[in-house]
Amino acid sequence: MSEPPQCPLCDRPMIARFSSGEFTMMRCAACDLECAHPMPTPEALTAFYTHAYFDGSRPGHGYEDYFGRERAIADDKATTRMELLFRCGLREGDTLLELGAADGRVLLEAHRRGVQCVGVEASQHARTQADPVVRDALYESLDEALDRETNFECFAAFDVLEHLIDPVATLTQIRAKLALDALVAVVVPVTDNGNARWWPTSWDQYKPPEHLWYFSRASMRTLLAKTLGARMIEERSAWTRSSRVCDAWLGRRGTLARIEGRLWDALVQRKLVDPARIVDSVLFVARREVSAM
Numbered sequence: 001m002s003e004p005p006q007c008p009l010c011d012r013p014m015i016a017r018f019s020s021g022e023f024t025m026m027r028c029a030a031c032d033l034e035c036a037h038p039m040p041t042p043e044a045l046t047a048f049y050t051h052a053y054f055d056g057s058r059p060g061h062g063y064e065d066y067f068g069r070e071r072a073i074a075d076d077k078a079t080t081r082m083e084l085l086f087r088c089g090l091r092e093g094d095t096l097l098e099l100g101a102a103d104g105r106v107l108l109e110a111h112r113r114g115v116q117c118v119g120v121e122a123s124q125h126a127r128t129q130a131d132p133v134v135r136d137a138l139y140e141s142l143d144e145a146l147d148r149e150t151n152f153e154c155f156a157a158f159d160v161l162e163h164l165i166d167p168v169a170t171l172t173q174i175r176a177k178l179a180l181d182a183l184v185a186v187v188v189p190v191t192d193n194g195n196a197r198w199w200p201t202s203w204d205q206y207k208p209p210e211h212l213w214y215f216s217r218a219s220m221r222t223l224l225a226k227t228l229g230a231r232m233i234e235e236r237s238a239w240t241r242s243s244r245v246c247d248a249w250l251g252r253r254g255t256l257a258r259i260e261g262r263l264w265d266a267l268v269q270r271k272l273v274d275p276a277r278i279v280d281s282v283l284f285v286a287r288r289e290v291s292a293m
Contacts, residue, residue: 007031008168009222018200023208025200033219034191036208039165048209051125061210067103067129074102077158078109081185081283085154088183088233088285090115094153097145097174100160103129104138118152120145142170146177154183155228159281162188162211171227184230184286187238191216192276194244202248205280217276220284230286239281 004013007028014026014035023036040048053062063070082090090096092114098106101119103126110117111134119138121127127138139145155178161167178184190196191214195203205211215223217235224230241247242261250257267273 005035005037007033008166009033009219009226020201020206020208025206025214031219031222032191032216033223034214036212039212040209042165045165045209046122049123053123054126060204061207074105078105081106081156081158082109082113084234084283084285085156085183085185086113089287090154090183095150096154096156097152097177099142099155099157099170099174100163101138102126104131104134106156106158107134107137115154118145118148142173146173148177151177151179152182153179154185156185158185158187161186162213162215165212167213167223168227171223175228178228178288180288182288184224184228184284184288186220186224186284186286187281188215188220188284189239189280190220190276190282193241193280194277195248197277199248202245204248217282220282224284224286228286228288230288232284232286234285236283237279237281238283240278241280242278244278
């Protein structure tokens with residue numbers, strides 16, 4: 001293996017946890033941040049995120065039918081997340097920047113609520129699926145989206161940061177265009193669950209080159225504070241999966257998986273197990289602090 005990478009949060013060498021195909025999963029013991037090594041090239045990632053990523057043609061990666069059968073699920077998430085942002089202080093007339101906007105469903109929901117929208121989506125196939133109302137607000141690159149006079153009162157990256165080659169550099173670039181008290185909303189898979197901690201080869205979110213970075217709650221707090229000067233104001237589960245062992249064996253099916261799920265739920269309810277052990281994905285909401293600028 002080539003020289004181990006340095007942790008982008010503390011600059012210490014990361015150590016190997018396990019291998020997955022041509023990649024090795026690396027971890028910083030100090031920051032609890034993990035990544036795949038080596039990183040793919042930008043050209044390789046561009047080739048990966050074609051229409052096959054969205055239509056189920058890549059088994060184990062991407063979506064089964066993002067623009068078809070899964071549309072209702074994505075629409076429901078867009079509505080729920082926009083409602084949360086409004087409760088956290090987003091207002092009509094504010095401007096939202098979304099990274100990894102896909103076909104712009106979050107942007108469309110924001111537009112309906114009077115929010116001005118700008119989105120970044122590298123996949124041309126996804127951009128062509130966007131509603132005409134927001135299609136012109138979608139840009140292929142972050143540089144294009146940031147080449148605007150306005151600052152943004154809100155930045156969102158839902159299930160995106162784990163896909164980037166360099167999330168620290170990307171967030172640092174975005175920082176210059178955020179209002180001093182901007183809201184920040186992020187969804188990522190989290191490594192605090194039982195599989196990632198104790199049986200990492202069984203966790204289906206370790207899947208490079210789709211996912212390249214792996215965050216715990218602690219490392220996400222550090223990342224947003226370091227790059228954006230943002231302090232966490234809310235954390236909530238975005239994906240809870242109670243069956244941990246049987247899911248890995250049986251693919252989320254079967255009576256044994258249901259029984260195991262009830263057992264984990266009971267242990268959590270009785271406070272014998274940390275709820276974080278059955279959560280696979282978390283929605284983080286933070287706000288930039290003027291005092292941290």
